[in-house]
Amino acid sequence: MKKQLLMFTLSLWLLSPFRVNAQEETKHFTLKECLQYAVENSVEIRKKAFESRQASQYTKEVRSNGLTQVNAYVNLDINPALPTQLLPGELVQQPGTMIPVQFGTKYNATAGIKAEQLIYDGSFFVGLKAAKASERLYALQEIKTEEDVVLNVAQSYYQLFQLQEQQAVLQSNLDELVKLKKILIAQKEQDLVNEIEVNRVAVSITNINTQLTSLNSNITNQKNYLKLLMGMSVEEPLEIKAPEVSSSSLGSISADTASIQNITGMKLLNMQQELYTLNQKNIRAGYLPTLSAFAQFNYQAQRDQFNFFDTNREWFDMFTIGFRLNIPIFDGMRKRTQVQQNQLDLLKVEEDKRYLSNAIRTDQQNAIAQLQNSMKSVQAQEENIELAFKVYNQTQDLYKEGISPLTDLLNAETSLREAKINLNTELLKYKLAELNLMKAKGELNQLIK
Known part of the structure; x- marks a missing residue:
């Protein structure tokens, strides 16, 4: 049975009009x-x-x-050692002295979006x-x-x-x-x-x-x-x-x-x-000169501990719009x-x-x-x-x-x-x-x- 099937398949291939001639x-x-x-x-x-x-x-x-450029960003600042500033002692009834004071928090996070459009x-x-x-x-x-x-x-x-x-x-x-x-x-x-x-x-x-x-x-x-x-x-x-x-x-x-x-x-x-x-x-x-307009919206949070995902802690927003004019004066x-x-x-x-x-x-x-x-x-x-x-x-x-x-x-x-x-x-x-x-x-x- 297998031999007959093989011969039948071979016959179809030989008679097929789609067969490629090797000696074309x-x-x-x-x-x-x-x-x-x-x-x-x-x-x-x-x-x-x-x-x-x-x-x-x-x-x-x-x-x-020339089209509007839009960018989102996230910044995370970690301050292992906070910067120290000296304040006059008169602020705390210690005249004639300088009091060292540290400002800020260990963790600062900022997230925002900024758009800028070229005008000229x-x-x-x-x-x-x-x-x-x-x-x-x-x-x-x-x-x-x-x-x-x-x-x-x-x-x-x-x-x-x-x-x-x-x-x-x-x-x-x-x-x-x-x-x-x-x-x-x-x-x-x-x-x-x-x-x-x-x-x-x-x-x-x-x-x-x-x-x-x-x-x-x-x-x-x-x-x-x-x-x-x-x-x-x-x-x-x-x-x-x-x-x-x-x-x-x-x-x-x-x-x-x-x-x-x-x-x-x-x-x-x-x-x-x-x-x-x-x-x-x-x-x-x-x-x-070149002129462009920009708009920037920020969310900012400051923490002494890394708990920015705590929904009970507040984030502060900030929104800024403005124009930027650049006037070339001298380029050597x-x-x-x-x-x-x-x-x-x-x-x-x-x-x-x-x-x-x-x-x-x-x-x-x-x-x-x-x-x-x-x-x-x-x-x-x-x-x-x-x-x-x-x-x-x-x-x-x-x-x-x-x-x-x-x-x-x-x-x-x-x-x-x-x-x-x-x-x-x-x-x-x-x-x-x-x-x-x-x-x-x-x-x-x-x-x-």
Whole structure:
């Protein structure tokens, strides 16, 4: 009975549509899918999101300083030795003497509640504005981090794609050489070719195998680096889907550059400048008086013995309300020097903005120039590949007819391989330059839309 039940359960498991296939096909990520995965799982982006949430909580903390502060307290004073005071002897008909007298009780207890409300403090209102500005600053930093992650992942994706394309080219050439070697071995057995020709092909096969071994290691390293940037575990499988990259898919180059003020880096500097300005206002607000109101209610009891919980003994109450005005007079020039330091910070930000503005323009022009050069190079390399194919096919025909030597065929094969690799290199340069231009124009977020 148990055996039948076990077989029935096993059959249900084998036929279940919910059974997970242990050899499930590895998903191939497109560039957009890689970027979306990175935006959701990148450690750096998550950290910046946490910092943004911290900034929001800090604003609430600053705002709480302007709300009513209520505190309850209990004090217990124990006096093992009461303080002694000297009173004139005239009080007890002993003129000319001083009488030692002890005042107070051994145990004193006070319980009360105190409320305080800020009425005016210039620093509080400026600080609240600064806290809200800090929220916007951290939000911009989160956007900047996301842009950096998108750029790095896209660059790594294209570099991995180029390595895999090189691998495909080398593997294709290796397959052709292996076929040629088999043919030459058969011809050698019939004394149609000599051994040196077989050895030449064998040397070429060994060289390509060596290149493939090195290239496979580079592909593994690049793939692991891409996983790291994406926030993916190194143990998870990752394959990328080959993008359509050819001269026909290359977009037009636009020389119209976006406003530099829309670049996230410039927005960050503008926000930093705003924070320094608010900090300067906050320092100057320290010259102004502060005003607050308070109310305090106490219960107090004094005992010679510890019997505060005796309900027959009396407690005395006290209620106080009032205002507290603090007027700063002189601080040793501290606030003045702070204002001067803050002014220098503002000047440094101005220099940073000027440098970044020039750097953005330079990056835009360099990227456009690289795109134009790469587009011409891609078109030239595509024509070169067609020519290399033609030369290789003609040389192969001549070799089969015994007119062309084997060295010419091997040279033609090498030229064709180099032409394909050069095309992949130029395509990579184009895509990287395209990424740099999108970065310089503040358009990297379009890659994930």
